[in-house]
Amino acid sequence: MGIVIRPDSVPRHTLTNIMETKCFTLNHVHKDMVKKAHQTAARYPESVSEFEAVGLTPLFSRTMMAPYVAESMIQVGLEWRETLDIKSNNTKMVVGEVVEVILAANYIANDGFIDLQKAGSLTVAGLDAYHTTSKLFRLSYAKPDTPAK
Amino acid sequence: MGIVIRPDSVPRHTLTNIMETKCFTLNHVHKDMVKKAHQTAARYPESVSEFEAVGLTPLFSRTMMAPYVAESMIQVGLEWRETLDIKSNNTKMVVGEVVEVILAANYIANDGFIDLQKAGSLTVAGLDAYHTTSKLFRLSYAKPDTPAK
Numbered sequence: 001m002g003i004v005i006r007p008d009s010v011p012r013h014t015l016t017n018i019m020e021t022k023c024f025t026l027n028h029v030h031k032d033m034v035k036k037a038h039q040t041a042a043r044y045p046e047s048v049s050e051f052e053a054v055g056l057t058p059l060f061s062r063t064m065m066a067p068y069v070a071e072s073m074i075q076v077g078l079e080w081r082e083t084l085d086i087k088s089n090n091t092k093m094v095v096g097e098v099v100e101v102i103l104a105a106n107y108i109a110n111d112g113f114i115d116l117q118k119a120g121s122l123t124v125a126g127l128d129a130y131h132t133t134s135k136l137f138r139l140s141y142a143k144p145d146t147p148a149k
Numbered sequence: 150m151g152i153v154i155r156p157d158s159v160p161r162h163t164l165t166n167i168m169e170t171k172c173f174t175l176n177h178v179h180k181d182m183v184k185k186a187h188q189t190a191a192r193y194p195e196s197v198s199e200f201e202a203v204g205l206t207p208l209f210s211r212t213m214m215a216p217y218v219a220e221s222m223i224q225v226g227l228e229w230r231e232t233l234d235i236k237s238n239n240t241k242m243v244v245g246e247v248v249e250v251i252l253a254a255n256y257i258a259n260d261g262f263i264d265l266q267k268a269g270s271l272t273v274a275g276l277d278a279y280h281t282t283s284k285l286f287r288l289s290y291a292k293p294d295t296p297a298k
Contacts, residue, residue: 084235086151129286134280136281
């Protein structure tokens with residue numbers, strides 16, 4: 001998985017933190033915590049804990065140096081693998097390998113599918129519009145000689 | 150915007166096509182066309198038109214060499230800018246610059262926000278799970294001294 005980080009016109013603590021610990025976490029956001037999660041985008045000074053400032057709780061597992069967000073229902077722990085420079089718009093893509101996923105067992109279907117709707121995970125459009133989701137269906141692996149189903 | 154293309158264990162016509170025309174289109178998918186759109190992922194031979202095979206309609210604008218999907222409600226035209234090798238998993242990220250967006254005027258709010266829910270755009274989880282969305286709210290630009298609202 002990867003995240004894209006905007007140009008260094010201002011100090012970007014996210015990338016500094018990742019390069020110090022060589023790991024990071026991605027935490028799904030649900031509606032009871034979305035305002036706090038959104039607020040972490042504010043440019044706090046490096047000396048300020050974003051967790052404290054916005055009222056979220058850091059959670060450490062046995063294996064990850066980087067904290068998870070305790071309020072999140074699906075927590076993904078990643079080890080840093082590479083950082084790519086996207087020259088077109090002067091951003092960087094940070095790629096990590098998933099090494100740990102923490103979630104309730106009842107979000108996982110028999111075939112390993114993770115039900116994001118059941119977990120209440122939101123999706124964001126642009127920078128600011130948060131949406132809930134409703135599953136229409138899952139479609140089978142597409143093959144040339146078989147119609148979609 | 151960018152798209153990630155999987156390893157070249159089989160021929161990937163998408164990348165070949167992009168490098169020939171130096172442009173590509175991204176077309177939002179809504180529920181009345183999602184099965185056809187999903188079916189385009191099947192490995193058709195290069196001689197087969199995916200449009201014909203799945204029953205979608207190519208649409209050409211005055212400016213783009215690559216076809217749009219006529220059935221799509223939001224059509225984005227991009228010029229190729231760069232291709233990045235993601236070594237960690239042997240994929241490629243193809244980055245394009247948006248040069249044209251075709252959509253109905255009533256999907257655009259006064260501030261330029263595009264209402265994806267109104268357009269019926271679906272979101273996909275993993276490779277196969279399609280979801281509709283319901284907007285919760287839009288939040289203001291986050292600032293350290295102001296609570297999220």
